[in-house]
Amino acid sequence: MLSAASRAGNIHLKKNKIVPSLAVQKIIPAKFPGGEDSLKKFLAKIKWPYTNDNISGPIKVSFYIEKDGSLTNFKIEKGVRPDFDLVALETIKKLPDWLPATKSGKTIRSKHILPIDFYIEVINN
Helix, strand or coil: CCCCEEECCCEEEEEEEEECCCCCCCCCEEECCCHHHHHHHHCCCCCCCCCCCCCCEEEEEEECCCCCEEEEEEEEECCCCCCHHHHHHHHHCCCCECCEEEEEEEHHHHHEEEEEEEEEECCCC
């Protein structure tokens, strides 16, 4: 039997009844300035290394958006080839500050994983 003090996430268990919590915390995710379209335009300018092979992504880069909107702790979560991974990582490091995430109206640090999709097809004449 669960006591009145038992908790599970945002649900309180009380005398074997599930009661929604009154303390709902709304989280608004971090955003790139200008929105998703601006981020896509920024990523479309990536200059990929020369290759003789067909190659495609995504390359997934993770980073933290700090309370002030700055980006830190960059990491390749899923790569395709070291030279392409490095270009993706260096590009993400050049992103401008983001609008930070908020939780119940207060800015918070958050983690973001950004997939960079691309496809390079080598055409031999």
